[in-house]
Amino acid sequence: MIQLRAALDWLADGQNWTGAHGAGVLVWQHLWYSLLAVAIAAAVAIPVGWWVGHTRRGRGLAVGVTGAARALPTLGLVTLLGLMLGVGLQAPILALVVLAIPSVLAGAYSSLEAVDPQVVDGARASGMSELQVLSKVEVPLGMPVLVGGLRSAMLQVIATATLAAYVGGGGLGRLLFLGLKTQRYDLMLAASLLVIALALASEVVFTLLQQLLTPVSARR
Amino acid sequence: MSWTLDNLDVIGQLLGRHLLLSLPPIVLSLLLAIPLAWVATRVRVLRAMLVGGSALLYAIPSLPLFVILPLVLGTGIRSQWNIIVALTLYGVALMLPATVDALAQVNPRVLDAAQAMGYPSLSRFLAVELPLAGPTMLAGLRVVAVSTVSLVTVGAVLGVPSLGSLFTDGFQRGITEEIVVGLVLTMLLALVLDLLIAHLGRLLLPWSRPLRRGAVGQGAP
Numbered sequence: 037m038i039q040l041r042a043a044l045d046w047l048a049d050g051q052n053w054t055g056a057h058g059a060g061v062l063v064w065q066h067l068w069y070s071l072l073a074v075a076i077a078a079a080v081a082i083p084v085g086w087w088v089g090h091t092r093r094g095r096g097l098a099v100g101v102t103g104a105a106r107a108l109p110t111l112g113l114v115t116l117l118g119l120m121l122g123v124g125l126q127a128p129i130l131a132l133v134v135l136a137i138p139s140v141l142a143g144a145y146s147s148l149e150a151v152d153p154q155v156v157d158g159a160r161a162s163g164m165s166e167l168q169v170l171s172k173v174e175v176p177l178g179m180p181v182l183v184g185g186l187r188s189a190m191l192q193v194i195a196t197a198t199l200a201a202y203v204g205g206g207g208l209g210r211l212l213f214l215g216l217k218t219q220r221y222d223l224m225l226a227a228s229l230l231v232i233a234l235a236l237a238s239e240v241v242f243t244l245l246q247q248l249l250t251p252v253s254a255r256r
Numbered sequence: 257m258s259w260t261l262d263n264l265d266v267i268g269q270l271l272g273r274h275l276l277l278s279l280p281p282i283v284l285s286l287l288l289a290i291p292l293a294w295v296a297t298r299v300r301v302l303r304a305m306l307v308g309g310s311a312l313l314y315a316i317p318s319l320p321l322f323v324i325l326p327l328v329l330g331t332g333i334r335s336q337w338n339i340i341v342a343l344t345l346y347g348v349a350l351m352l353p354a355t356v357d358a359l360a361q362v363n364p365r366v367l368d369a370a371q372a373m374g375y376p377s378l379s380r381f382l383a384v385e386l387p388l389a390g391p392t393m394l395a396g397l398r399v400v401a402v403s404t405v406s407l408v409t410v411g412a413v414l415g416v417p418s419l420g421s422l423f424t425d426g427f428q429r430g431i432t433e434e435i436v437v438g439l440v441l442t443m444l445l446a447l448v449l450d451l452l453i454a455h456l457g458r459l460l461l462p463w464s465r466p467l468r469r470g471a472v473g474q475g476a477p
Binding site for chain 2: 037039040104106107108109110111112113114115116118119120191195198199202203209212213216221224227228229231232236239
């Protein structure tokens, strides 16, 4: 418990938050990498997922990709890309994007599958074009499920971004590995607590977003 | 291939260690989830707490949890117990909601019938409810197995040896082949355990196979 006290004291000391390698910068970097990776993954995976969900084509492949991704060890991907692309930001960001894609993809295609088929048929019967069915009915109704996919992608990415520091990226992992190398357990603890706080904060934000984006008609 | 052939003994040792770190959390999460789910399905307040707690626990990233556990367990940062306990917690966090759902899916009429036949509460749970929930629980356990095998590798950055050591060592020494071997073996191990659990489940729970048409009289109305 002395160590926990030391970690909390470290976090409470304003001096540790300022400067080029201060906690403030590291938290910001961590968040920035994660948001960037999820945004890139979303730009790639959401259109594909919507296409799969709307046409019901390639569903088996999409499910397979999502399942296989669970078995992929994140550290292996981070180190492999780190070795191939060299020390820097590209490797960690690319690894995070690859890890975020399955969750976003699953969220996107299942968001359309969750929509009541009778509603979709009704929209078609009332003369909507396929594009209108997608953009005015399926996508809005499926929004909470899609945000759920983004939420689990963000959680996964925030966790893995800690490993990015292992291959030379920044973020809170830098503080954690600094603590490991210098045998400063309090630093490791402080970094861990900050990562957990980020992960929980992201869960809260996405839960609120999910509620906000649930169409009024679908709220209970 | 030369690195692999020169280091077969190291790879074998790490594979063995990886298996020893993976199996206890998988087995323990199943064993712990059953009594917890039993309680959760009977006490409403506890159900919300346990299922909510599982979701919260699952939101905690693995590396920070590995770092925090020594504080609670009194272990060293490089102790394998941190990994085993952390992955058991994640396993329970996955298995508990799956088991609660599986128990909720059991047809209440079957339970009424068992009670009418004179099954006392506990043996009704063990002999009727649990076996019928088995196939759904099995799906949950397969997810636990795959994610556990994958998460064990993270411990390597703290110095707990597993197939993940092939990633850290390969990265530090610049041997791409070593990392690729680690990736392939980790995913193969996950696949093998997944198939093994599925097969074992089908042997132990023969009713999880879809019924052939006409094998049993009419289904439920």
